Amino acid sequence: MLKSKTFVKKTRSGGVMKVVREHYLRDDIWCGSEVCSECKQESTVLQRDACMESNLCSYPHYLLPDTNVVLHQIDVLEDPVIRNVIILQTVLQEVRHRSAPVYKRLKDIIHEKEKHFYTFTNEHHRETFIEREPGESANDRNDRAIRVAAKWYSQHLKASDSDRLKVVLLTNDRGNKEKAEEKALLVYKFEEYIKSLIANTELVDHLALSNDDKNEISSSKVLFPEHLPLSRIQTGIKSGSFLQGTFRASRDNYLEASVFVQGEEEDSTEVLIQGLQNLNRAVHQDVVAVQLLPRNEWVAPSSVVLQDEGKAKDDNAEEEEEEKALRVSAAEAARKPTGKVVGIIKRNWRPFCGMLNLSQIKESTRHLFTPADRRVPRIRIETRQAASLAAQRIMVAIDGWPKHSRYPNGHFVRSLGSAGDKDTEQEVLLLEHDVPHQAFSQAVLSFLPKMPWAITPEDMAKRQDLRHLTVCSVDPPGCTDIDDALHCRELDNGNLEVGVHIADVSHFIRPGNALDKEAASRGTTVYLCGKRIDMVPELLSSNLCSLRSNVERLAFSCIWEMNHEAEILKTRFTKSVINSKASLTYAEAQMRIDDTSKNDDITKSLRGLNKLAKILKRQRIEKGALTLSSLEVRFHMDSETHDPIDLQTKELMETNSMVEEFMLLANISVAQKTFDEFSECALLRKHPAPPPSNYDILLKAGKSKHVEIHTDSAKALADSLDVATVDGFPYFNTLLRILATRCMMQAVYFCSGMDNDFHHYGLASPIYTHFTSPIRRYADIIVHRLLAVAIGADSTYPDLMDKHKQSALCNNLNYRHKMSQYAQRASVAFHTQLFFKSRGILNEDGFVLFVRKNAIIVLIPKFGLEGTVFFDSKDKAKANPNLVFDEEGPTLAVEQHTFHIFDKVKVTISLDDSNIQHQKIRMALIDPVIPGVSVPAPDVEPQAKKPKLDR
Amino acid sequence: MAGLELLSDQGYRIDGRKATELRKVQARMGVFAQADGSAYLEQGNTKALAVVYGPHEMRGSRSRTLHDRAVINCQYSMATFSTAERKRRPHGDRKSTEMSLHLKQTFEAAVMTQLYPRSQIDIYVKILQSDGGNYSVCVNAATLAVIDAGIPMRDYVCACTVGFVDETPLADLCYAEEGGGVSSLALALLPRGGQIALLQMDARLHQDHLETLMEAAMTACKGVSKVLDEVVRQHLQEVSVLTGE
């Protein structure tokens, strides 16, 4: 059955190496088609009646795309219409090699049963394997392999009883197509085929532009210098004449960018790039090669705001004007290393969200697309549905940027819905913050437990039965993913036993499978206003893992024996089974504790916990833990329309802090245990102390009200914040704490073997980790696995013990965590806008939080809303007021009035929707009255009568 | 994307084999007339030559003489041209000393040394071309050479390397697979009784997986033994034709 064949390959690594590899050819690889009677296959993928109605193919047919079609047209292949496709191993390997994201998408399609995609292992099939001929390039060889496989398929299917069934080769390569036609194969260009599909005209818009089309689109005039080939770039980088770095476009000026060059260890440089020619078609986030300009051509970053707006600029005249405006002569000192892009090392294009600017020519099918991200250039696309897409948010992918085209060429991927619509905007902010939010793929879902699920005796083998304990959970209202539950009871010896029970997610998510990989990639559940994007499928997050009341659930328990002074006498960890007796909200739990008439087990348990939590909190604060403040906003949503109807800052109750206290304790205990056991690969969380300069603003703010703040240690800071009060200004302390929060560093996950500073500054704990929320954080799952190994309840796997792999995982988790916070903030901002849209103009009291050169930043405590009041107007006709900024204060004098930090002001708030892609809250000053600057207080319109802002 | 895909979704390995399939084994016995026994064995692209001298009187230091059985002396070496990168391989480097020792242990367990007290058996093995599983191929080649020398053994000693990828054991690893970050295990087995002559593992593997991996290794070794048996029978037939018996 095995046919051995040896072939010789040469690879270069240092020198020439002769690699001899065996290559077995088989005759037991089947075709995967339903019609075939020859192959002895157990199951088939390709259907008998593979009908896609097409003008070109009136018979049932299978599609066989070549590598480039898959790489560039994956958007079309993903469409449900495209079914019964043969993916050759040659194609799959080439795709894997060339683009990891496309490879992943392709694999997802293959896994989807309804798509009927079949992978044919042609490279190991006796009749379809070919050897590379002398003088043949690897690409040509692969193209030939694809043709040979296509030929084999068509003959193989002809032999079967259904002779109507055919195989259609799809390629965009002209040479390949001609050669295929010589071999009498059925072959079409991809565009040709898609356009022939009956009743699927909108698919045409998803087509990526192929090389032939690009030439037609723009004038033949060369606008940009040629990019250097990769080989020359590499020599250049080696010799030091070029630098390699990540291209970062400026948000405010489309003619400016910087390239971030990572140097040895810490030192890295930034190279400034100015002007279209020098930017040379690089797009934000690309990895590029730059060449420094001679020193006398160096410039300073301009402070001009320039947006690429208006109609398409195909002649350069206008642009040159704008570029001139940039070259203001700068002082020698302000000049920065300036360079030009000479080549692209790696494109980092993703599909971009944005909106279409319609072409002025009515019949034109070519339009410019403006991405929501200002750092991305406008993209030219071709579509026939421009009119209907005009008011919609859409996604567009870049296909290429030829040197004679002012804009990159792209294609329409999909519509997200009409702009301003809640669902659409949510989709946009998820995409722009790189939050994976697609439905879970079939492959992922296949690893879920089969329903109905029940605890089996095997599950019990390494678990302790804690079903008899009076366990309960306390969470915010409406919480369906309950990670944690608690219990407290008195022991016979008079001590207290306290247990924290955490959902045993790692029991369901086994290392390395698709479900695990997906969760690791998502990293965290993202909570937006009124929507939750789960890290794990709902069956787990809201059902099997959620520690709901009166059902048996698997848990991972951390159990302490404490005395009544909350001193820990014993700590133990065990996998367990629990049966929660109640799922309470914070308010419900609080009511039980306060209600003296109640005396049941749950209430007693809660009171015990509450008592201990207070002691723990006091001890923690004595050690120097910070209590900081940030205004968290909660929207009251209309239950039917899900529109925000009221805003409220989140209220904290004693029970909030009770639960928090035990979670902290569990996290610390687990951190210590896993670190003791695995000093090299414990996953921990640290919070570095901020550098002293971070505190400048806080110190200045305190000074302005004659309050001294000490920042030498967390303890000193906490103490000085506690005593910082100003008579007649009750809100002062909260404002200070808000400011202090802004001075802090970001807490991060790290692997203990890669770092030696473990300290958690904010919690004043020498070691810390996350253990208590495995349903919504992947870090906790890893910590669970480590702890399970430590107590002998589960087995390890190599990646868990590999500090480099774990470090890479931490990087992803930190990134996802950061992005989810940004997404969350963006969601709050959007809902705030919706809220103000419905409320019209409001006049509110606020406090000055920061003072800037030309503006003050105002916090409205009532809404937890921050906004900027600008004093220089963009309107050139109006004279700017006289502004004097003093950095020491900091203070800003506007005409006669001087603004200090924490000044009380009154502002009017309204929604500025003049730019539909970038709506924002606008604030204007009412009080103090400064002639020519402040505005008269507008009448607050009665609510709900006029939902829209009237101007 | 880093690394090779060692096992595709369709269940094929990089060289086209399925998880449990061995490489093609080809062997010849009695390749050198001067030696007491010799064999040449190819397992895929790994090729080894084994030569056996003895049993004969102890040579060199007599202090090593054992009064109840024969001493087995093994020497392993690699040809300079055996790998893609050409390296000078001095005799007695750490790796080959270790390998020699492993071979010695393996054959001490298999050869009926008590039949030859105070004597010595020399086994020399050279890897002519290396493509993974050097130890196993050496053992298999040496087994044939020992049989060729007519030295009684308890059973064939068959060896095979297995690895563990995506929860699946892979039999008879080639070089690319060995280098691909697989935790691998080499097993030398006396297949009839199922006794283990030598078990070697350098990589980390969780104990829960050990059993599956061992089972796969045993099956693979039994596969090898079938091939060796065929080779021996074929050789005997040829020899008996020549001698006219």
Ligand SMILES: [Zn+2]
């Ligand atoms: Zn078939």
